[in-house]
Amino acid sequence: MALLVSNSFNGVESVPKDYVMPPERRAGDFVRVCNEIPVINLVSDRREIVQQILKACQEFGLFQVINHGVPDKMMEDMMALYDEFFNLPVEDKLGVYAEKPRKGCTLYTSGLEYAKEDVHYWKDTLKHPCHPIDEHSPSWPDKPARYREEVERYMIEVRKMGFKILDLIAEALDLREGYFNEVSQEHTMAINRYPPCPDPSLAMGIAGHHDPNLVTFLQQDIYGLQILKDGKWMGVDPIPNAFVVNLGYQLEVISNGRLKSVEHRGILNSTTSRTSIVTFFGPNPELPIIVEPAKELVTSSNPQMFKAYRYNEFIANYLALAYSRRQGSHKGFALESYRL
Numbered sequence: 001m002a003l004l005v006s007n008s009f010n011g012v013e014s015v016p017k018d019y020v021m022p023p024e025r026r027a028g029d030f031v032r033v034c035n036e037i038p039v040i041n042l043v044s045d046r047r048e049i050v051q052q053i054l055k056a057c058q059e060f061g062l063f064q065v066i067n068h069g070v071p072d073k074m075m076e077d078m079m080a081l082y083d084e085f086f087n088l089p090v091e092d093k094l095g096v097y098a099e100k101p102r103k104g105c106t107l108y109t110s111g112l113e114y115a116k117e118d119v120h121y122w123k124d125t126l127k128h129p130c131h132p133i134d135e136h137s138p139s140w141p142d143k144p145a146r147y148r149e150e151v152e153r154y155m156i157e158v159r160k161m162g163f164k165i166l167d168l169i170a171e172a173l174d175l176r177e178g179y180f181n182e183v184s185q186e187h188t189m190a191i192n193r194y195p196p197c198p199d200p201s202l203a204m205g206i207a208g209h210h211d212p213n214l215v216t217f218l219q220q221d222i223y224g225l226q227i228l229k230d231g232k233w234m235g236v237d238p239i240p241n242a243f244v245v246n247l248g249y250q251l252e253v254i255s256n257g258r259l260k261s262v263e264h265r266g267i268l269n270s271t272t273s274r275t276s277i278v279t280f281f282g283p284n285p286e287l288p289i290i291v292e293p294a295k296e297l298v299t300s301s302n303p304q305m306f307k308a309y310r311y312n313e314f315i316a317n318y319l320a321l322a323y324s325r326r327q328g329s330h331k332g333f334a335l336e337s338y339r340l
């Protein structure tokens with residue numbers, strides 16, 4: 001069995017050798033927190049919000065939202081819940097543990113294929129589908145005892161926020177309300193736990209990647225998330241009770257390249273456990289959904305930039321490439337093979 005970082009390396013004084021990244025896969029030089037990343041107040045003038053969202057999605061592929069409707073107390077309770085979950089003894093977590101992510105609820109450690117990795121990531125992840133809630137919640141962890149009830153309530157609020165933001169993005173692109181409904185029916189949560197690491201300069205939390213889905217909502221309270229902008233890594237300031245909204249590949253494709261998805265990664269620190277609570281919205285990979293640039297956005301001056309494809313084939317291709325990239329290969333990102 002692979003070792004969960006949260007149970008195995010408490011208080012170790014040096015980074016175990018199979019977590020020491022080769023120099024080219026380390027976080028590298030000091031990265032500053034970027035104050036230019038837009039923070040959008042969702043309780044303000046709608047036209048202004050739409051303009052801000054458009055600019056953020058074009059320039060950064062990422063923004064933060066405040067006054068988003070998910071109650072502060074609920075977000076704080078979620079952080080406390082996951083602290084408790086990851087601090088449980090390993091025996092209490094084995095029910096959901098698997099060596100690599102699978103379709104249902106999975107607690108796994110490091111990257112996508114622990115057994116095949118030459119170096120591991122300093123991270124444990126609990127991942128599970130969330131929608132329809134009644135279908136999936138029985139597979140979620142049963143400890144802490146309040147898990148299902150709290151996560152169900154959170155998911156209801158995150159869904160409301162998510163669809164509201166997707167409608168703002170549609171408006172920014174002059175697409176009709178509800179435009180993204182069909183491609184945002186799958187909701188999956190991933191809760192990443194990065195325990196304190198004795199030497200954050202040697203190890204990594206999660207390697208640079210783009211999210212393959214439509215859009216991602218991330219809750220964090222400790223610094224560690226970075227984005228790649230104009231060839232440079234920049235830190236995303238953890239604003240209490242804000243959500244980070246991060247564009248995945250499908251929004252880049254559907255917007256015909258007008259909006260950018262963003263490459264991001266997670267680094268470590270030596271003093272505090274960091275948790276990111278991530279909700280992915282995207283097409284349901286079980287359905288034969290075709291993704292392509294919105295017809296409304298393809299014109300003679302903006303020719304079609306991507307081929308149409310089946311979402312499930314895209315995901316298979318993404319996973320194969322993401323795996324080899326995280327192993328340090330320089331193969332391109334999944335989107336490249338769909339570019340026209």
Ligand SMILES: O=C(O)CCC(=O)C(=O)O
Pocket residue numbers: 190192206211218220224225226264265266275276278
């Ligand atoms: O932990 C973070 O801040 C990043 C997590 C992430 O990018 C992901 O789960 O896809």
Ligand SMILES: [Fe+2]
Pocket residue numbers: 209210211264
């Ligand atoms: Fe991500």
